Amino acid sequence: MRKTTSTNFSNEEALAAICPMHNVMRVLGGRWKIALLYFIYQGHHRFGLLQKKMPFITTKMLSAQLKELEQDGLIHRKIYAEMPPRVEYSLTEKAQTLLPVLEDLYNWGERYIAVPA
Amino acid sequence: MRKTTSTNFSNEEALAAICPMHNVMRVLGGRWKIALLYFIYQGHHRFGLLQKKMPFITTKMLSAQLKELEQDGLIHRKIYAEMPPRVEYSLTEKAQTLLPVLEDLYNWGERYIAVPA
């Protein structure tokens, strides 16, 4: 739970007010989110598959970040009423519009960021 | 100091290996960086001016994030041997090439991200 009385919290709000980019970063930040979007885009729609693609991520983190992406309207979560359960994640239109921008950013990174040794 | 033996650390490395975007996010992450780039771009080249523009940031954070931006080659730090000291920050070419991409991201955010109430 976020502590809404902290300077940390109010600083973030104040910053968002002067720098709207901050909200974008809030949505795309979080360690696994961009990779998740990428893998879902690649066709790995299920929890288990995503975990196989990223063997390091814990179920807690996967679950949490998928939830945030869903809340931010970037992925859609479809539940099949089966047993064992089946849930499929897919990119929303909103996320589709983001892809080309991320691609530009990716290309910038390729050209200008040295991968740390 | 970063603890290089933690899972946290090795996860980040593993992630960067499968998702090069992670390196981009590492460079642009950190609470104040994008705002800093923006203000420097706007012509606020000095430590004190930047602090005036962002009254919440502490000297420690300002100093730290400027240092990281410099290390990542996004800003240039020019020291004038005067007293009282004068230091001027400016965007590098690398940062200039990033601006249009950030602008696209900004526009995407404007259109698609609801500012939290």
Place this chain on the structure above:
DNA sequence: TACTATACTAACCAAAAAGAAAGTAATGCG
């Protein structure tokens, strides 16, 4: 001598993010 200005650094503490490990739920199968 005391005080100003500027651009910081250092030591310590609070808060947030991430990881580890165990547990839940519902159904079908042997």
Place this chain on the structure above:
DNA sequence: CGCATTACTTTCTTTTTGGTTAGTATAGTA
């Protein structure tokens, strides 16, 4: 009944990030 399957949740601990406060350096001015 006991186990497998899938997609999680919960609690607790570690790691990282950010904030608070005090202090440094150097020359000029009152």
